[in-house]
Structure formats: structure tokens, C-alpha cells
Amino acid sequence: MKKLTKVSFSNLDKVLFPQLCVTKARFIEYYIKMAPQMLPFLKDRPLVLTRYPEGVDKQGFYAKNAPNGMPDWVQTAKLYSQTARRNVNYIICNDVDTLIWLANLAAIEIHIPLSRVDEREKPDFAFFDLDPEPPATFGDAVEIAFLLKEKLDQLGLRSYVKTSGKKGLHILVPVVRQYTFKETRAFVHALGIQLMKQNSKVVSEFADTKKPDRVFVDYTQNSHGRTMVCPYSLRVTADATVSTPIEWSALRKKLKPSDFTIHSVLELPKAPWKDIFENRQKLEAK
């Protein structure tokens, strides 16, 4: 048989999600199947990973720096990290083999920055992170998401929604690469404040993030060096949930993050965000 991948697999029968008995083989298979959907989002972005080689119930770790002894075909970029205050050798995933290799490292979560490696100060997404603080629920986040969509629609901006895979929702507005993070952050913050005035459930100031029973519209992720979990990345949860793009028309208050898992996502329609890369928009914050 022709060799399909440069990756040599290891520990395929290791159980990574013990509650669901999901083995590493099944996990890698998931990323292989989702590769066509994920690769466009991964392309040219320095990645941050969370790796759980012993399974999600055991100790895991963040990984920015490419590991020692990695194959020479894996593409990397040496960049200065402001948070780490040193140069970091980031992994860039522009092909299936690299994605499979990441999966074989038990990189459960793959996080991407909102800008690409060639112009790190110019984001190509404005990013709203809707984070419900209990007892506020996913349903509350959905309610606020629809309010936000209405606002964005009024501005003539197309937005795209995905589950975070944990408690909340992520809303993306693809933008032309001409704004700075400061500008996208101000835009997201301004809309958060408008929502707050409109609905008492919403908080949009960083100091209020942990206010109970509120939905925090987090604008702070629109910054250099901050990342967002990649669409279709798995999350480190017992249910093996997935950060899942959905059509606005399919978003319901009664949905739960646990409706979107390694098992169910493979069955979903493949392209709710089909035109996101053809839709670079100008922000006209009023």
C-alpha cells in the first residue's frame, strides 16, 4: 500500500476520553475527518496546543514551543511571544500530515490567534466571546448571541457563530486586514456596552467577568498573542465536546454544548461557515 502519511502513530489504544472510551485512534480519526474543515482556519497561524497524552482525566499541559525531536517536515515559525517574553518556535499547520502529527501528540485542543503569521498586528477576525457565568446558562448566551447578531445585521455585517465547546458561544466577524487589534477590540467592546445597556444579563467590563448569572461579552481576546479555540477543535471535557460552527438558523436556546461531541459532530452538515473567507468586511462602528 502506498504510504498515505509521513506520521508514524504511537499508543493508538491509549484511552484519551475515559468516560466515552474514546481511544487515541478514534481521536486521530476525528481530526483526519475534520481536516478539510479545519485546515483553512489553521493555515499560517502560529498554534497553541493543550496536550493530554495520558488522557483528559490526567495532567495535561499547554504547548507553544514545538517539541524537541519533531520531524523535519513540520513547519515552524520563530516569533517573539509577549506573554512568554522570549522567542518561541511555533508550529504552523498548513497540511493534513501536520494535523495528524498534532493529533498523535494528543493535542486535544488547538488554539489559533486572530491574525496570521505574515501580519501579526492585523487581525482578520473580530471576535466576541460570550461566556455565561452560572447560574446563567448556554441558553442565556444564545439569547445574547441573537441580540448581538441583530446589532451586527443592522451594521450590515455578516457574523458567524460557533459553540465554544465549554459553556458559551463564539461569534466571529471576518474583517479586511487593515485594522489593528486595538481597533477590533474597541469595536467589540463598544457593541458589548450597547448590549449591556439593552439587556441586564450582559456585562462587558473585564472587572465584571465573574458576576454570577451574567453573560460576559469578552472583548479582551482581540489582542496580539491571544488565541481562540479553532473551529472543530475538541475540548478537554469529559464529554469530548467540540467547538462547533453552526448556522444561525440552527441555533436554539434549548441546545447544549454537550450536543456537539466527537461522536455527533461528524454527522453534522459540513459547511455552515462556507463563505467565511470570501466575506472580509469593513467595520463601520457607529
Place this chain on the structure above:
Amino acid sequence: MEKKPRHPKKQEAVKAQKSAEKTAENPSMGKRAPSRRPMWTGSVTIGLINVPVKLYPMIYDRGVSFHFLHKTDNHPLRYQKICTKDNAVVPWSEVAKGYEVSKGQYVVFGQEELDAVKPESDKRIRISKFVDYFSVDPVYFSSTYALMPDKSGDAYSLLLQVLEKMGKAAAGRITLRTKEYPALVHAYKGALVLTTLRYGYDVVDPSGFEELGELTAPEKAELELAKKIITDLSGEFDINEYKDTYREKVEALIQKKLKGETITVEKPPKEEIKGLMAALQETLKQLEKK
């Protein structure tokens, strides 16, 4: 006493060769040919009706079995009974059976005494009632035998047909060798088969385990998720999907050794990798289209 083979090494090799031929003509995972000699003859008795039958073994445990050899000269080893008092080797003629009543205290029996109370095989499978086969939990199933007509074609055929049509099994008892068993007779693949059962008191009631007392009721959401997973993974049961891979590998090693090949320990391509490659092929196809 066994005769000592003069060239045990050579003889072993010849034996091994024979069994290798056997596996070659009868591929390891193929169906087993029916046995030609019945292990028991008698009749299925329902009230005054008798259906003469022959009983054949149907279950074979085909694990890999090894013989113990002496490492230094490859001679087979055998067991001896050693008296714990003086370490003398004891011949069969001096062996008695003892039932341990308390530590080190035995009630002693000679073989004749035990033979006298042995249940008599009365050559009958005595049927007392008819039940739904699936109402008997498989935990009670012990072993299964094929029942064949013994010059009783018509009666056998009638019993087979009626059990098949009604989905019933005949429940009764049978004595095989020295032991009486509860038993079921039911229709399986166009034949009557007999399944011996375990006694109720030989099966532990798991509800008595104290671990079960600590269980909490699952949350509704968890239950829903679990249901979803089960629905996703539901399918028809096919016994042929299961194979003893250890046995297959050992048999392959035996073949290699016979051909004089040296065996290097290599990682065989796993089932899992095959699955991954199939998924990858599909993904590569999709990416090409783009």
C-alpha cells in the same frame, strides 16, 4: 508408565509438522467440521414420547496450548504426585480421595464408594416443560451439544419444527458422565441442540455486592448523552467480527519456525491503523477536489 521416545526432539518436530498440515488444510478460523462419533446416545423423553438421539460436541475452545519442555534438552515434562509427608512418588493405585472438612481434616473415600452413589445415566433427556429460550439468562448456559436423530427422523423433525415455529425450548435434565445437569433443547440452524445449564446456587447474585449500594442515579442529561452514544454505535451483532488475534499470531509464528525462519519481533499493522488510513484516503480525496 509412558515409553520414553528415543529421539524426543525429532518426534516433537514431526508432531508439530503434522499439526501444521492440519492448520494449513483447515484454515485456523474456518468452521469446525462436525464430529463423527457421538459422545452419548439416548432419547429426548416428553411424557410417553421418546425421540432417540445422538449427542455430539459442538463447542471447542480453540486457544493456543503449549507443552512444557525441559529448556536444556527439549524433553517434555510430566507431573508426578508427591506425598507431602516423605516426598515419595505415589502411584495411582495408592491414591484415595479426601473431602476436607476442616483444615487438615479429611473424610476419606475409595473410588468404589463414590462409584456406588454416582448418578446413573438413564439415557434420557427428561423434558418437564417448555419455555421461551430467551427467557433463560445466558449466565446459566454452560455448554452446548448437537442432538442428531438416531433412526428417529420423523419424530426428530416434528420436534425441531414445532420448537422452531413457536420459539420455545424444552427444559429438562440430562446426566452426562457422572453429573446431572439442568438442560434446554432448542432449534438452532436447522438442528436440535442441547445446552447444559448451571445450577442456580452455583451462580452469584451480583446484587449482593456492596459496591452497588454506593451508586447514585445518573443525571438526565448524562443518560441522554449515553443513549445517544449507544444509538450511534448500535449495530447487528456478528460473532465473526471477533477473532483471537493472539492465537492467529502464535500460529503464524509456528509456521515460520517450521520453515526455519528466524523470528524478528515486529510491530504488525494494527486494525486501528487500517481504520485511520481509510479515513485519511477519504480526506485526501476531499482536499484534492478543493
